[in-house]
Amino acid sequence: MTRIVITGATGRMGRTLLQAVAEDEESALAGAVDRPDGEAVGRDAGELAGTGPVGVKVSEDLAPVLEGADAVIDFTLPEATAVYADQCASAGVPLVVGTTGFDEAQQARLDAAAERVPVLVAPNMSVGVNLTFKVLEMVAQALGDDYDVEVIEAHHRNKVDAPSGTALRMGEVVAEALGRDLAEDAIYGRQGRTGVRDRRTIGFETIRAGDIVGEHTVLFAGSGERVEIGHKASSRMTFASGALRAAKWVVTQPPGRYDMQDLLGLR
Ligand SMILES: NC(=O)C1=CN([C@@H]2O[C@H](COP(=O)(O)OP(=O)(O)OC[C@H]3O[C@@H](n4cnc5c(N)ncnc54)[C@H](OP(=O)(O)O)[C@@H]3O)[C@@H](O)[C@H]2O)C=CC1
Numbered sequence: 001m002t003r004i005v006i007t008g009a010t011g012r013m014g015r016t017l018l019q020a021v022a023e024d025e026e027s028a029l030a031g032a033v034d035r036p037d038g039e040a041v042g043r044d045a046g047e048l049a050g051t052g053p054v055g056v057k058v059s060e061d062l063a064p065v066l067e068g069a070d071a072v073i074d075f076t077l078p079e080a081t082a083v084y085a086d087q088c089a090s091a092g093v094p095l096v097v098g099t100t101g102f103d104e105a106q107q108a109r110l111d112a113a114a115e116r117v118p119v120l121v122a123p124n125m126s127v128g129v130n131l132t133f134k135v136l137e138m139v140a141q142a143l144g145d146d147y148d149v150e151v152i153e154a155h156h157r158n159k160v161d162a163p164s165g166t167a168l169r170m171g172e173v174v175a176e177a178l179g180r181d182l183a184e185d186a187i188y189g190r191q192g193r194t195g196v197r198d199r200r201t202i203g204f205e206t207i208r209a210g211d212i213v214g215e216h217t218v219l220f221a222g223s224g225e226r227v228e229i230g231h232k233a234s235s236r237m238t239f240a241s242g243a244l245r246a247a248k249w250v251v252t253q254p255p256g257r258y259d260m261q262d263l264l265g266l267r
């Protein structure tokens, strides 16, 4: 039995994770954490998730609940994740991070935590997307520089970071396969008199609308043909199931930084 703490418990992913843990016979809820001024603090986490009472109250502080935990699953905001990572490292508790949008300093905090505990960080926990990363590597290598690359992603209106972490990772995979540097070659949206397309660029287009769970397409456009590699998520449960699987796996690993490619054997 893996005892799980969920941070961001009142969020879209937090609630889905509470349901996933309730349905899973191999894990148990050891804690649920929300922001200190959050309305859910003190409420039963199961009632919040609609699974019925589970006897675990939403806490405003991660540190006290770490004592009875095997792993923490975090889907919050980068600034919150960085603090939680410090706390997990101090308490010796493995961490799974689904949060996206980290800057360099926050990435460094995750790296520092990974020196002390196993930390799995993945912008997308679905098996399908992680398989897509592998396929993209093969396609980019085979098509080479003659095909223009564009990454198109669509998400719900409440998403706060763009492009999505998954889209950026897709761009990194393709850039690496083509021997390019995403920091130099990425173009985020286009407007006005842009001039003709620079062949080296990797374009990103973002759609934010309605309740779209998460859709990603990488377009390789050549002369007379197009290859499109895509993934559509229709339920957040695919991310939650992946994160729960990651938590059960990460507790078996030594300290270090991992992602879903490691878990799935896709390196
Ligand atoms: N890797 C993957 O597979 C996936 C990753 N994500 C990523 O997960 C993250 C969360 O997404 P989602 O669940 O939709 O977002 P939500 O906004 O629904 O949930 C975020 C949660 O974090 C809490 N939170 C915000 N700020 C803080 C803080 N400073 N301290 C503690 N808690 C805080 C929020 O509380 P409150 O509501 O009170 O502000 C809320 O409970 C995003 O970065 C998203 O991109 C999402 C889906 C899949």
Ligand SMILES: O=C(O)C1=N[C@H](C(=O)O)C[C@H](O)C1
Pocket (backbone or CB within 6 Å): 100, 123, 124, 155, 159, 160, 163, 164, 165, 166, 167, 213, 214, 215
């Ligand atoms: O915010 C979301 O919802 C999602 N975020 C992740 C990302 O930024 O890649 C993954 C997923 O597509 C849903």
